[in-house]
Amino acid sequence: MNIHITGGRLIDPKNGIDAQQDVFISDKRIAAIGQMPEGFVAEQVIDARGLIVMPGLVDVAARLREPGYEYRATLESEMAAAIAGGVTSLSCPPDTDPPLDEPGLVEMLKHRARSLNQARVFPVGALTYGLQGEQITEMIELTEAGCKAFGHPDAPPADNRVLLRAMQYAATFGYRVWLRPQDAALARNGVAHDGEVAARLGLPPIPVVAETVALSTMLQLARETGVLLHVCRISSAAGVEMIRAAKREGLRVSCDVSMNHVHLTDMDIGYFDANCHLQPPLRTQRDREALRAGLADGTIDAICSNHSPVDDDAKQLPFAEAEAGATGMELLLPLVLKWAEQESIPLLDALARVTINPAQALGVKVGHLSPGAHADVCIFDPQATWKVSPAELKSQGKNTPFNGYTVQGRARYTVVEGKTAFVA
Amino acid sequence: MNNPQLNSHGELQHLLSTEGLPVRIVRDILDRAAQFLGDDHAEIHKVPLLHGKSVFNIFFENSTRTRTTFEIAAKKLSADVVNLNIGSSSTSKGETLLDTVDNLCAMHADMFVVRHATSGAAHLIARHVAPGIHVINAGDGRHAHPTQALLDMYTIRHYKKEFHNLTVAIVGDVLHSRVARSQIHALTTLGVPEVRVIAPKTLLPSMVEKLGVRVFHSMEEGLKGVDVVMMLRLQNERMQGALLPSAQEYFKYYGLTQERLALARPDAIVMHPGPMNRGVEIDSSVADGAQSVILPQVTFGIAVRMAVMSLLAGAST
Numbered sequence: 001m002n003i004h005i006t007g008g009r010l011i012d013p014k015n016g017i018d019a020q021q022d023v024f025i026s027d028k029r030i031a032a033i034g035q036m037p038e039g040f041v042a043e044q045v046i047d048a049r050g051l052i053v054m055p056g057l058v059d060v061a062a063r064l065r066e067p068g069y070e071y072r073a074t075l076e077s078e079m080a081a082a083i084a085g086g087v088t089s090l091s092c093p094p095d096t097d098p099p100l101d102e103p104g105l106v107e108m109l110k111h112r113a114r115s116l117n118q119a120r121v122f123p124v125g126a127l128t129y130g131l132q133g134e135q136i137t138e139m140i141e142l143t144e145a146g147c148k149a150f151g152h153p154d155a156p157p158a159d160n161r162v163l164l165r166a167m168q169y170a171a172t173f174g175y176r177v178w179l180r181p182q183d184a185a186l187a188r189n190g191v192a193h194d195g196e197v198a199a200r201l202g203l204p205p206i207p208v209v210a211e212t213v214a215l216s217t218m219l220q221l222a223r224e225t226g227v228l229l230h231v232c233r234i235s236s237a238a239g240v241e242m243i244r245a246a247k248r249e250g251l252r253v254s255c256d257v258s259m260n261h262v263h264l265t266d267m268d269i270g271y272f273d274a275n276c277h278l279q280p281p282l283r284t285q286r287d288r289e290a291l292r293a294g295l296a297d298g299t300i301d302a303i304c305s306n307h308s309p310v311d312d313d314a315k316q317l318p319f320a321e322a323e324a325g326a327t328g329m330e331l332l333l334p335l336v337l338k339w340a341e342q343e344s345i346p347l348l349d350a351l352a353r354v355t356i357n358p359a360q361a362l363g364v365k366v367g368h369l370s371p372g373a374h375a376d377v378c379i380f381d382p383q384a385t386w387k388v389s390p391a392e393l394k395s396q397g398k399n400t401p402f403n404g405y406t407v408q409g410r411a412r413y414t415v416v417e418g419k420t421a422f423v424a
Numbered sequence: 425m426n427n428p429q430l431n432s433h434g435e436l437q438h439l440l441s442t443e444g445l446p447v448r449i450v451r452d453i454l455d456r457a458a459q460f461l462g463d464d465h466a467e468i469h470k471v472p473l474l475h476g477k478s479v480f481n482i483f484f485e486n487s488t489r490t491r492t493t494f495e496i497a498a499k500k501l502s503a504d505v506v507n508l509n510i511g512s513s514s515t516s517k518g519e520t521l522l523d524t525v526d527n528l529c530a531m532h533a534d535m536f537v538v539r540h541a542t543s544g545a546a547h548l549i550a551r552h553v554a555p556g557i558h559v560i561n562a563g564d565g566r567h568a569h570p571t572q573a574l575l576d577m578y579t580i581r582h583y584k585k586e587f588h589n590l591t592v593a594i595v596g597d598v599l600h601s602r603v604a605r606s607q608i609h610a611l612t613t614l615g616v617p618e619v620r621v622i623a624p625k626t627l628l629p630s631m632v633e634k635l636g637v638r639v640f641h642s643m644e645e646g647l648k649g650v651d652v653v654m655m656l657r658l659q660n661e662r663m664q665g666a667l668l669p670s671a672q673e674y675f676k677y678y679g680l681t682q683e684r685l686a687l688a689r690p691d692a693i694v695m696h697p698g699p700m701n702r703g704v705e706i707d708s709s710v711a712d713g714a715q716s717v718i719l720p721q722v723t724f725g726i727a728v729r730m731a732v733m734s735l736l737a738g739a740s741t
Binding site: 195196319320 | 566567568
């Protein structure tokens with residue numbers, strides 16, 4: 001299939017392009033940028049006048065809820081949400097039921113995803129069996145099955161000796177380790193940032209030290225083992241500063257933040273809004289400013305949706321009993337655009353946080369539109385304003401703190417592997 | 425952000441928390457309670473203000489005392505009262521909290537009195553019920569227990585007349601206490617210039633000073649010159665784990681004894697929301713002593729709950 005995308009403003013952060021240029025797609029790949037290749041005959045022409053053409057978004061944290069939690073969401077519903085949001089590659093955490101700790105499970109997930117012919121799925125395998133933090137998984141086999149990294153999505157293994165061994169083993173083969181810094185004991189039963197709001201509402205707290213203690217441990221073990229460490233969902237000012245120092249020192253560490261934490265604080269909990277029950281917890285305005293500063297100076301590499309669809313029944317409960325999480329893939333693009341506008345960050349720079357940077361953190365060759373690259377493209381209308389509501393979302397999860405917000409920017413076409421997978 | 429307790433006319437729709445409760449409403453409740461009590465406090469007469477109305481006491485967490493006082497208050501107002509001790513078991517049978525509430529709404533309830541072990545439960549129910557139904561929070565997790573705080577305010581006003589010249593100390597497990605949070609908001613709303621909390625750091629929320637209180641870790645310093653001592657109940661389960669080493673050590677440093685009470689003003693009053701742990705947070709000689717107003721608190725509690733219910737029902741006294 002030959003596609004000619006014409007008249008759009010092309011923004012490709014990896015190649016430093018922000019200009020009106022046509023894109024030519026042939027045989028699942030980018031054939032050329034700007035000049036039509038000789039003998040190119042377009043079978044489809046996409047008129048992108050007034051639109052922005054960019055590499056498809058790469059979302060490093062999107063829970064698809066399969067296997068095990070199909071009542072919350074299915075691969076079908078969430079892959080439809082992905083392409084509606086312009087997301088063409090996503091990485092899903094291993095906290096499914098059972099967890100992604102067996103090659104067969106990973107192969108099945110990859111196969112199911114591939115048969116839907118929508119976004120690419122790059123699973124993060126479990127670092128230990130059952131995410132129990134005791135025995136390390138068959139990382140070589142899991143890599144052959146399609147895992148791109150190994151992690152613990154909620155908290156690192158409690159036993160530091162296991163974590164050290166897992167990192168050593170991963171480092172032996174150059175595998176990436178993805179961990180969310182949260183000390184399980186310090187965060188136990190907690191549901192909100194340990195601050196004024198939690199004190200006022202009587203919500204069991206999660207202190208900042210739950211993040212920094214775990215982060216300190218994993219950074220020291222990464223230094224010791226030389227493993228490629230990716231720190232998931234940083235949430236505090238103190239955490240950002242530790243990552244900044246680690247990068248300055250030359251540690252091979254990358255880091256992401258959820259879009260929720262770029263925009264919201266614990267004040268948004270208001271009168272117990274369970275949509276703001278998130279993990280990690282929303283922290284203070286000071287933390288949010290530090291996260292934004294960390295994004296601006298490159299300390300934080302990527303912004304993710306932390307897409308975690310939750311069914312209504314699990315949210316219609318008192319705040320602490322409600323399940324943590326929010327839908328997000330369809331909001332990633334408009335919320336990144338909103339952040340860029342608020343902080344006056346050029347789109348070329350801002351969109352790197354959802355394309356090439358997360359692709360590099362995953363170690364996959366997507367997130368750019370160089371000739372020869374996978375033809376994964378998002379074409380969006382930067383002027384389109386829309387109001388977030390359950391009816392507007394394809395995801396089976398309808399709960400988000402942004403319900404009722406008016407946002408700007410929406411995907412019009414999503415091309416995956418040289419095929420138009422979504423048209424709005 | 426809309427105050428979920430008030431309707432569009434600024435009238436009390438639900439009583440969920442003392443936080444954000446306008447001072448005019450607090451004073452209205454205290455004045456109404458005074459009318460119910462009369463001049464001599466001898467007896468609270470039955471009045472027909474809630475005649476034909478149904479009050480449902482829904483207790484998802486066990487409580488005898490609070491439920492009983494609400495029941496008496498509703499009956500004194502001539503309401504029909506239904507008591508439901510739901511406990512935690514019914515919801516584990518598959519019915520969700522809001523399913524339970526929907527069922528009770530279908531039984532034509534006019535008012536719900538709700539207690540639940542999780543912070544925010546009363547807010548959730550208030551958001552969910554039909555517009556004509558009123559919700560009274562009888563305690564949600566660590567968050568709020570507004571009628572307890574209001575009866576405490578009534579007690580303080582009864583003995584001290586004014587709020588603007590008082591120093592009040594709240595002693596004990598503030599971290600887990602919905603009573604303490606509601607007391608703090610009520611005291612600051614009524615203009616008490618100095619509210620103190622006294623406890624070891626393990627029993628205080630980390631940002632407690634943001635609630636507008638002065639923090640003390642020593643009883644001797646914190647009680648100096650206070651007009652009102654508000655004790656909190658220390659639950660036995662707090663003795664396990666890492667919060668406190670033992671009941672004995674707690675009493676030694678934080679128990680209210682006659683010697684410590686002597687550091688307060690000579691006319692200071694001692695309050696406790698009950699049930700008391702004698703010999704853990706309070707010495708018997710203080711609990712039963714001349715400065716204790718713990719039993720009058722209970723009597724006032726009935727009148728204050730009548731005041732809240734009648735105000736919500738829109739009935740004039």
